[in-house]
Amino acid sequence: MKVNVTVNGVAYEREVEARTLLAYFLREECGLTGTHVGCDTSSCGCCVVVLDSDKAVKSCSMFAAQADGHQVLTVEGLANGGTLHPLQQAFWDQHGLQCGYCTPGMLLTSIILLKHNPNPSESDIREGLAGNLCRCTGYQNIVKAVQQAAGTLGVQV
Amino acid sequence: MIPAAFTYLRAHTSDEAFAHLQQYGAEARVLAGGQSLIPAMRFRLARPAVLVDINASxxxxxxxxxxxxxxxxxxxxxxxxxxxxxxxxxxxxxxxxxxxxxxxxxxxxxxxxxxxxxxxxxxxxxxxxxxxxxxxxxxxxxxxxxxxxxxxxxxxxxxxxxxxxxxxxxxxxxVADDRTAGAYQKVERKVGDFATAAAAVQLSLNADGTIREAGVALSAAGPCAVRVDEAEQMLRGQRPSAELIRAAGDAASRRSAPQADLRGSVEYKKNLAGVLVVRALRQALSRLGVQA
Incomplete structure (x- = not known):
């Protein structure tokens, strides 16, 4: 079937099987490998992308067909040329990543978290990121990074 | 981890979705959030021939x-x-x-x-x-x-x-009246895991402080969620007390029929069901301004 998904402002029209998951559509059809696949079963949050500027979704648990006619934001769409998105900069400043595998999902989940709650407490951030696993950082610096982005710069999708 | 092939149909109204379901019968499944269905399809525990996506309805x-x-x-x-x-x-x-x-x-x-x-x-x-x-x-x-x-x-x-x-x-x-509150208590090993045990309660009080209506139910306590009739009956008409709440918890433990797994033994889960009902009842009452 034909699907047309706008990813980071660029329209991608592709002929895919209905069973193609959004994560694989992004990686293999659009060549956007910044969306990582971790557990592949909606537990880890590595594959989170933003749908229609409103929802953080696990792209391993959504079909590309469902995104037909919709807007998707991936980690590749965050930076503006050579300037990091404020949330990316905050992850850099606060050492919010080590291996980096969970980072795209952390960033995109955080963007929606901050959209709905621009002034989150530390526990709001910890609860909001409870669906995203990190096996390196111990989360401390990820939480700090989101606090920096919320407190100093604000975040807009 | 790739689902079996299926035909995808997007329904723009519930009428359209219903028409598809009538046409395909048992072969079709409704796709709403997909957060259980899609993983189940990936594990091939579910193999619908047709998915009717209602997200645009x-x-x-x-x-x-x-x-x-x-x-x-x-x-x-x-x-x-x-x-x-x-x-x-x-x-x-x-x-x-x-x-x-x-x-x-x-x-x-x-x-x-x-x-x-x-x-x-x-x-x-x-x-x-x-x-x-x-x-x-x-x-x-x-x-x-x-x-x-x-x-x-x-x-x-x-x-x-x-x-x-x-x-x-x-x-x-x-919609309950203003003298109604409830609570949900769940124990899980980690966020996103299935509940080890969970208890849902809802209480409505009379003006004199006695319990007018009670709802008590358990999850992860049998083949599907169960109502604890015995606890509801013992709560109705009574004035909240620590003793009454404990008795309702004991009734929940008796009603619970869990399976042993990595989350705990049958004995542990039955006990936990009772503990969670007690906590949920206390929390609901506290929301109604009653300490018990």
Missing amino acids: SDLNVLRVNGNALAVGAIARDSDIERAPWITDRRWSLIRDVSRVVADPVVRQMGTVVGSLCHNDPAGDWTAASLAARAEVTVRGKDGARDVKIDDFLVDSFTTAVGEGEMALGVHFP
Whole structure:
């Protein structure tokens, strides 16, 4: 079937099987490998992308067909040329990543978290990121990074 | 980890979705949030030949108090409930509690209440809450729409009263009076895991402080969520007390029929069910300004 998904402002029209998951559509059809696949079963949050500027979704648990006619934001769409998105900069400043595998999902989940709650407490951030696993950082610096982005710069999708 | 092939149909209205379901019958499944169905398809535990996607059926995107019921349409998300401005009213405290602990925060942005009821997982959250709040599910069939009491809707593990070619349009939670509050208590090993045990309660008080109506239900305590009739009967008409709450908890432990697994033994889970009912009753009463 034909699907047309706008990813980071660029329209991608592709002929895919209905069973193609959004994560694989992004990686293999659009060549956007910044969306990582971790557990592949909606537990880890590595594959989170933003749908229609409103929802953080696990792209391993959504079909590309469902995104037909919709807007998707991936980690590749965050930076503006050579300037990091404020949330990316905050992850850099606060050492919010080590291996980096969970980072795209952390960033995109955080963007929606901050959209709905621009002034989150530390526990709001910890609860909001409870669906995203990190096996390196111990989360401390990820939480700090989101606090920096919320407190100093604000975040807009 | 790739699902079996299927035909994808996008329905723009519930009428269109229903027509597809009537045409394909048992071969078709409704796709709402997909947070249980899609993983199940990936594990090939589910192999529908046709998926009817209702996410664009805007007539099912309902979340409002309509007369004497809160209407939750088939594509209202858990996160819609969590963020609804009226949810902080204590009469909705049970529903609010649940909306904050289903799966994890990302899954809740897609996952739906009605989808969870239709999935009827033994450890589901909305199933137990719907029993305690005495909800009804609207099911559309060949002869039109009918309201099904939640007790009749939840037939067995992963089995509901929704028949072949039928679809659940929404769930209705009765609007309780202002002397009503509830609570949901769940123990899970980690966020997103299935509950080890969970308890949903809802209490309405009379003006004199006695209990007018009680709803008590358990999840992860048998093939599907169960109502603890014995606890409800012992609470009704009584004045809240520590002793009464303990007795209701004991009744819940007796009613609980869990399976042993990595989350705990049968003995542990039965005990935990009682403890969680006690905690939930205390919390509901505390929300009503009663210490017991």
